[in-house]
Amino acid sequence: MSDSGLLQAQQKMRDGGVAGTAIDVFSHFYRLLESGETGVIPESDVDPLVDVDKQSELDVPEQVGKDALAKTAIIKLNGGLGTSMGMDKAKSLLTVRGDETFLDIIVGQVRHARATSGARLPLIFMNSFRTRDDTLAALDKHADVAVDGVPLDFIQNREPKLRADDLTPVTWEADPSLEWCPPGHGDLYTALQTSGVLTALLEAGFEYAHVSNSDNLGASPDAAVAGWFAQSGAPFGAEVAVRTPADRKGGHQVVRKSDGRIVLRETAQTLDEDAAAAADISKHKYFNTNNLWFDLKALAAELERTGGVLQLPLIKNSKTVDPSDASSTPVIQIESAMGAAIEVFEGARVLEVDRSRFLPVKTTNDLLVLRSDVYELGEDYRLTAAVEAPYVDLDPDHYKTIGKFDARFAQGAPSLVRATALRVEGDWTFEAGVTAVGEARLTDPGQPGTVPSGTTISADGLDVS
Numbered sequence: 196m197s198d199s200g201l202l203q204a205q206q207k208m209r210d211g212g213v214a215g216t217a218i219d220v221f222s223h224f225y226r227l228l229e230s231g232e233t234g235v236i237p238e239s240d241v242d243p244l245v246d247v248d249k250q251s252e253l254d255v256p257e258q259v260g261k262d263a264l265a266k267t268a269i270i271k272l273n274g275g276l277g278t279s280m281g282m283d284k285a286k287s288l289l290t291v292r293g294d295e296t297f298l299d300i301i302v303g304q305v306r307h308a309r310a311t312s313g314a315r316l317p318l319i320f321m322n323s324f325r326t327r328d329d330t331l332a333a334l335d336k337h338a339d340v341a342v343d344g345v346p347l348d349f350i351q352n353r354e355p356k357l358r359a360d361d362l363t364p365v366t367w368e369a370d371p372s373l374e375w376c377p378p379g380h381g382d383l384y385t386a387l388q389t390s391g392v393l394t395a396l397l398e399a400g401f402e403y404a405h406v407s408n409s410d411n412l413g414a415s416p417d418a419a420v421a422g423w424f425a426q427s428g429a430p431f432g433a434e435v436a437v438r439t440p441a442d443r444k445g446g447h448q449v450v451r452k453s454d455g456r457i458v459l460r461e462t463a464q465t466l467d468e469d470a471a472a473a474a475d476i477s478k479h480k481y482f483n484t485n486n487l488w489f490d491l492k493a494l495a496a497e498l499e500r501t502g503g504v505l506q507l508p509l510i511k512n513s514k515t516v517d518p519s520d521a522s523s524t525p526v527i528q529i530e531s532a533m534g535a536a537i538e539v540f541e542g543a544r545v546l547e548v549d550r551s552r553f554l555p556v557k558t559t560n561d562l563l564v565l566r567s568d569v570y571e572l573g574e575d576y577r578l579t580a581a582v583e584a585p586y587v588d589l590d591p592d593h594y595k596t597i598g599k600f601d602a603r604f605a606q607g608a609p610s611l612v613r614a615t616a617l618r619v620e621g622d623w624t625f626e627a628g629v630t631a632v633g634e635a636r637l638t639d640p641g642q643p644g645t646v647p648s649g650t651t652i653s654a655d656g657l658d659v660s
Contacts, residue, residue, distance in 0.1 A: 200362040201225050204355045207364050211375070214389035216503035217352040221378065224529045227509045229362060234509035236460045238469040241449035243479050244457060247435065248427075250548045253419050255426065260418030263425035264314040266402040268491075269305060269416055271409040272380055272533075273330055274323035274351050278518075280559055281596025285326035287409040288333055289556075289597065291565055292572045297556075298330065300412055302337045303576030308416035311575075316416060317342035317401070319392065320409070321383060323351050344399040349390035354378050356516055359525040367516045367524070374516070380485075381507050381531025388498050397491055404494075406533065407486045412565075413554035414486045415577050421488075423546060430493035431540040433457075434486035434548045441586075443474040446483040446534060448545060457543055459483055459534040463510050481545070483534050484553040497539060505539055507531040554578060559600040560587040563617075567608040585631075586616040590639075593622045609652070617652070626650075 201222060208218045227234075277286035287297040295303075305318045318340050322330055327350060334340060334347060341347055353375045355364035367373045378385075383406065387393040396404070403424060407414035414434075424432045435448060446461045465473045473479060497505065510530040517523040537543045556562050564570070564587055570578045594600045602624070609629035611617060617631045621639030626648040635652040637644075651658045 200357065200364075201229070204357065204364050207355050211353070213352055213354070214385075216389050217354075217378075217382070217385050219502065220382075220385050220504050221354045221529065223504050224378075224509050224531070225357075225362070228357075228511060228527065228529060232509050233511055234464050235466050236449070236458060236464045236508070237466055238472045240453070241451055241458065241460070244435075244448045244450055244481055244545065247481065247545045247547045248423065250420065250423075250546055250552075253423050255419045255422035257418070259426065260422035261312045261314065263403065263421035264308060264312045264316060264416060264418050266400070266425070267314065267416070267421050268317045268319060268345065268396050268401045268404050270319045270321060270383075270404050270406045271301060272383070272406065272485075273320040273326055273348075273409040274377055274380075275410070276323075276325055277597070279557070279595075280562075280600075281598055284329045285322070285409075286556070287326075288329060289562070291412070291556075291562075292570075295572070296333070297409055297412060298333050299337075300572070300576050300578075301409065302334075302340055304412075304415040305340065307575045308418075312418055315342050317345040317396075317399075319346065320348040321351050321386060322348045323377060324353070342399075345395055345401075346390075346392055349386055349392045351377055351380075351382050351386045352389070354529065356514075356526040356528055359513065359527050362527070365516050365524055365526050370517070376528045377530075379510060379512075379528075379530030380533040381505075381510075381535060383533045384494060384498065384505055384536065385503060387494075388503055393491065393495055393498075397495060402491055403488060404491055405486070405488050407484075408555060410556045411485070411554055412578050413550075413552040414484070415552075415575075417552075420546065420548070424488040424544075427544045429540075429542050429544040430490045430497075431537055431543040432488035433459075433534060433537050433543070433545050434484045434488075434552060435481035435545055436484055436548055436550050436553050437480060438476040438482045440476065442482045443476060446485075446532065447473070447479050448481055448483060448537070449479065451538070456538045456541070457545060458508075458538045459532060461510060461532055461535075463512060464508065481547065484548065485534055486548070486552060487534060487536075489536070489540075493540060505536060507535045507539065551578075551580065559594050559597065560589055562597075562600070563587050563589065563604070563608055564611060566604075567611040569611050582612055585611050585614040587611075588616075588618045590620050590622070594619070606648075609646075 512528040606627040614631035
């Protein structure tokens with residue numbers, strides 16, 4: 196390979212209006228990829244993470260927490276379209292409780308935290324070009340959420356997908372928009388700088404940022420957690436939770452033997468021969484919630500020191516240019532994870548948090564639980580689980596996309612508060628007032644079926660009595 200691929204990609208990014216610093220970051224990762232770097236983190240190079248602070252043991256004075264929130268900005272990652280659920284708009288615009296969307300609940304959580312702490316607590320969304328217009332339009336009804344001197348949003352950068360055979364930018368005439376991809380949420384730091392939002396926050400007197408995914412309603416503003424981070428004096432902090440068997444896959448923190456720094460290891464950075472060790476939840480106890488804290492001044496200083504190119508590990512993501520067409524051109528997407536910045540900052544800290552701070556919605560299975568009576572939405576706009584959330588597995592042929600899902604639950608979610616699981620095979624439409632108990636299961640009727648109002652579903656199927 197030659198410089199041709201990189202030069203073509205750089206020109207494509209310039210022509211596409213991508214910021215110069217973002218091009219520099221892409222070029223850095225391109226060189227790593229070209230040199231054969233894969234970003235993998237061998238099990239032999241790391242130790243398990245064991246030394247963590249615990250939310251359950253925090254003793255943060257009330258005023259310390261309020262003072263910390265007064266210096267904190269809330270940032271939500273909001274670039275995802277929810278394409279895995281068949282959406283063409285921001286996932287945060289999905290309804291969760293009644294007419295309330297993810298975005299409405301996020302705003303409610305921020306309003307409540309402002310009212311109880313007196314903090315300005317700006318709310319900022321990192322949007323993509325595809326989610327920005329819809330998100331800002333939805334925020335029009337929340338005019339009070341804006342904070343003087345701080346933008347409501349900024350745009351994540353984009354980069355070319357690269358042909359897997361020669362690392363040149365892919366061409367896809369059927370849909371040129373598919374020639375581009377986001378650089379992973381590690382782009383957060385670059386986008387904060389290139390958008391001017393980092394400078395705006397510092398000039399407005401803010402010292403800390405709390406970042407989380409917009410589809411995780413558990414990550415509400417919390418004075419005690421903010422106080423923990425402020426008192427720690429750390430430049431960077433990550434919230435982790437204890438892994439369960441359901442969390443065997445996914446990012447988890449480890450400790451690098453060579454320098455003792457905490458490192459985030461994603462699934463894509465795990466060798467095949469290390470898969471069993473990485474999935475061992477008794478050894479690697481904690482998973483990454485993607486709820487992060489960082490000191491704004493420390494971030495600004497590190498970006499200045501590195502010329503805007505944080506030394507984040509490369510994630511090589513192999514896909515096809517059209518994700519829905521496995522026969523389309525194989526491509527590589529260069530990515531990085533925002534949680535990986537934990538290894539960049541000496542003295543980074545980790546906090547074990549309650550599972551209630553991690554309620555992501557990645558599938559319609561997750562959405563059904565969140566819409567059900569398992570959760571209650573309080574006046575503080577926090578979602579509280581009445582019982583341990585049951586395992587839900589809906590037939591992907593009939594429930595994977597939000598359109599199909601909503602059509603089959605048009606009269607509301609079944610009661611799941613007495614269920615440990617709900618497995619649905621085949622095409623069932625649920626009427627109002629359905630209850631699942633225990634290991635509830637519906638088998639494929641071979642044709643579209645209806646679950647009548649008043650039905651109880653158990654391990655034996657339907658009981659209409």
